[in-house]
Amino acid sequence: MPLVNEDPALQRAEALAAHFYTDADAFAREQQQIMARAWHLVAHAAELRDTGDHVATTIAGVPLLVLRQPDGTLRALHNVCRHRGGPLVRGSGRALRSLRCLYHGWTYGLDGALKSVPAMGAACDFDMAQIALPQAEVMEWQGLVFASLGGAPAFAQFVEGIAAALQPTRLDAMAFHARRVYEVDCNWKVYVDNYLEGYHIPHVHPSLDGLIAYSDYEVAWGGLQVLQHSPLTGDGTVYGQGTVHYYWLWPTTMLNVTPGRLQSNRVEALGLRKTRVTFDFFYEESAASRFQVDLEVSDQVQAEDALICEDVQRALESGSYRPGRLSPRREGGLWHFQQLVRAAHQR
Template sequence: MTLQEHCRIEPLDQAHALHASFYTEPHWLEFEQRAVFGGTWQLAAHSGELQAAGDHVVGDIAGKPIIIVRQADGSLQAFFNVCRHRAGPLATCNGKGARALHCKYHGWTYELDGALRAATEMQDARDFDKSAVRLQGIRVREWQGLVFVALDASAPPFEQVFAGIAGRIAPTELSQMRFAKRDTYKLECNWKVYIDNFLEGYHLPFVHPGLSKVLDYRVYDTELAQWHSLQHSPLRNNDGIYGDGNAWYYFIYPNIMLNITPGRLQTNRILPAGHGHCIVEFDYYYTDDPEVQARVQAEQAFSDEIQAEDISICEHVQQGLASGSYSAGRLNPKRESGVWHFQNLLRAAYARHG
């Protein structure tokens, strides 16, 4: 089949899964870094890491080094973490209260807003205009205590990507939750396998017997928006793990999950680590409510159990995709609409960039 045929959008009740070659052929990763991760809003930090002027966070987004800096007026600015002299880093780790950004290679100094303040020993450079040099900026947004960046101007408007989420989860305020810990996992599967798995509850009765008792599979539902999807269910029989209320599982295209239960936010960031491996970062945030704090240990142990089950099935699926015996199966319209939605966004990206 041609790329155009692989990228054809089918109605949900006639839809096939994405072809196995997108999960197994190495050349797709370079394209995805550029056009998928580089062309979307990416989770890069938490507001708690950037509380005061000069606080800064460094990171890697779509294979490119970035730095986010809190300004004196309270706003955030983000830049490529690349000196305009000879590409040295402005910082090699997160920091607090910096008054300026100093290149670690040759000492060029930038204001927090990216303007060049001083260029070491450049007095003999003819026609060198210090005022014309500044760090290359990146779009940055702060939302519900989370900080996102977009490398490419073609990324959709932030308000469009996150439309309706804050209102839907109200009165919950994610910004009121404090960071507790990060767990990092490396999986032997393509990054898309892990996301496909997240996006459907079809596997719950077969892979997650414990979670199936907590979520009501009969009313487990998926809702689709333009750039995100939501799976939700009432909570039940959870023996002090989550508390009373609802579970909200948001997926933000292409690789961010917001798992919200009463008093808790768990963010997942899925990063490719080669075409056949991925890294999954779990960050936990909780309110200070004593009832919530009393559940933390049990909730994290339960999350570890679910994650072990997901790792096992995802790695087996990757083996199946690479077996040569599978191409693209039919999707379940009732249970796999989230997979269909995600894969269609990918198809559009693949087709758009050829």
């Protein structure tokens, strides 16, 4: 679906009501209607390079284990033993040969099939061949790994048009450099709302305002995506020279691309008022020297975003807030996201 940058409905658009951000039932509904039915960024290819390399993650409360198979493919298995729910792995690691439950030792192959169990010889009609770990969906794209519990839109729709729009840049030509993890005391949608509009940049991010051309900042949206882009200004010390592309993919993935660099963000809803955001930095060799100053700016911007998002969360919980009108010029991407949220709550 081509992205658009205007819609007559924006002339009367209002933001989401406070209860979407403060109600426990709304949060629970989103776990099932949004998170469980979507694609989520869960790893990058360098973490899963060789057979048995693995990453543990969670989607909509379901523990998952993503691992490289002997034939080079990926599988996303439920990280839940079929005996009494013990974990197969904790965290990330390399070169597993099998999956052994950390609770009682039931052992599975890398494909999830049960291979051996201790002390079950007297169990009547116990057939190991009928027991295997459930699987989720997994896709590898441009050096990034995504997973879904099932029922997500077609993956091609999820990433439609991005690779072509970024040419000649290739995300999979960039090498992983560093990770930063932040936790913010706000509902996950407050954080996404904030990401999806540049309206706040002059007021919240004075340093970022000096690196991008705010007057030329554009936003477009459609399908499962929002794109914000702007010419870069300054001497190129932080982001290089050219254009910055901020891609958001429904509901929790952000790809921030500047010349020679990708910063990916994964947003995780840990609770009604708790959000974790994982930043991974990737560079082409020619741009890697910018990492330290890039990181300093990123840390500052994230601290500023966390502060304003936590302020907004408190205001939404105060009882004072009523939905405000949205800026047709600046908040079309945010409006598109909020329309998707409304539709999910109506399912």
